[in-house]
Amino acid sequence: MPVTIQIPTALRVFTDRKSEVQAKGAIIAEAIADFAASYPDIKQHLYDEGGTLRSFINIYLGDTNIKNLGGLDTPLKDGDILMLVPAIAGGSNP
Amino acid sequence: MIVLPDSASAAIMSEGERAYPNECCGALLGSMDDSGGRVVSEILPIHNGRETEEQYHRFVIGPDDFMASEKTARARGLDVIGFYHSHPDHPAVPSDYDREHALPWYSYVIVAVKSGVSGDLTSWELDGDRSRFIKEL
Numbered sequence: 001m002p003v004t005i006q007i008p009t010a011l012r013v014f015t016d017r018k019s020e021v022q023a024k025g026a027i028i029a030e031a032i033a034d035f036a037a038s039y040p041d042i043k044q045h046l047y048d049e050g051g052t053l054r055s056f057i058n059i060y061l062g063d064t065n066i067k068n069l070g071g072l073d074t075p076l077k078d079g080d081i082l083m084l085v086p087a088i089a090g091g092s093n094p
Numbered sequence: 095m096i097v098l099p100d101s102a103s104a105a106i107m108s109e110g111e112r113a114y115p116n117e118c119c120g121a122l123l124g125s126m127d128d129s130g131g132r133v134v135s136e137i138l139p140i141h142n143g144r145e146t147e148e149q150y151h152r153f154v155i156g157p158d159d160f161m162a163s164e165k166t167a168r169a170r171g172l173d174v175i176g177f178y179h180s181h182p183d184h185p186a187v188p189s190d191y192d193r194e195h196a197l198p199w200y201s202y203v204i205v206a207v208k209s210g211v212s213g214d215l216t217s218w219e220l221d222g223d224r225s226r227f228i229k230e231l
Contacts, residue, residue: 008197009173009174009199010197010198010199010200011197011198011199013198013199041222044223044224045197045198045224055195056195056197058157060157065157085157085160085161086157086160086197087154087155087156087157087160088119088154088155088160088177088195088197089152089153089154089155089191089195090152090153090179090188090189090191090192090195090196090202091117091144091151091152091153091179091181091189091191091192092117092151092181092182092184092189092191093151093184093189093190093191094151
């Protein structure tokens with residue numbers, strides 16, 4: 001399924017400054033993986049060392065956080081729009 | 095590189111003192127100059143979304159607040175160019191936790207607040223390989 005992925009400003013340095021890109025996948029996990037394969041330098045910012053999507057990267061399908069849908073297994077249809085939305089976190093040790 | 099006017103620094107320091115002993119957080123709104131540097135115009139305080147009992151050493155700006163800050167910036171003809179937070183009774187140096195949760199490109203301003211009084215204020219950018227922060231202010 002061809003879908004559009006909208007890219008936050010901070011990650012556009014890895015997408016040739018494009019604010020949105022096309023990707024393919026039957027479910028969200030496949031579309032994000034397809035996107036990451038097209039722009040390999042972005043992988044380390046999306047996935048941790050174990051290959052899991054980083055906790056502060058949120059994905060919206062339309063206006064809905066996929067945590068409120070089927071998560072990364074949510075099926076996609078042609079023309080869907082995914083948006084990567086980071087949460088900003090931090091704090092002093094410990 | 096970041097240009098942080100004294101008015102913005104003062105506002106961040108004030109926010110840090112207001113939130114003490116907890117961490118404050120917010121967005122840096124501004125624009126890019128011709129050389130690619132980030133120029134802060136104003137700060138946008140944002141509610142610390144962490145549980146109250148964790149706010150003494152943690153902050154989070156959730157995705158809904160992130161999108162709201164982007165919308166506010168656009169409405170003012172600006173961009174979100176970074177974020178700030180305070181380190182109560184800790185130095186203005188990024189922690190490992192800060193680095194693990196950071197994104198490239200943004201400026202991350204940290205103000206140290208010791209016994210309720212703001213002191214050092216620094217700014218950092220994540221290195222491209224995520225291995226370290228580069229000090230920019």
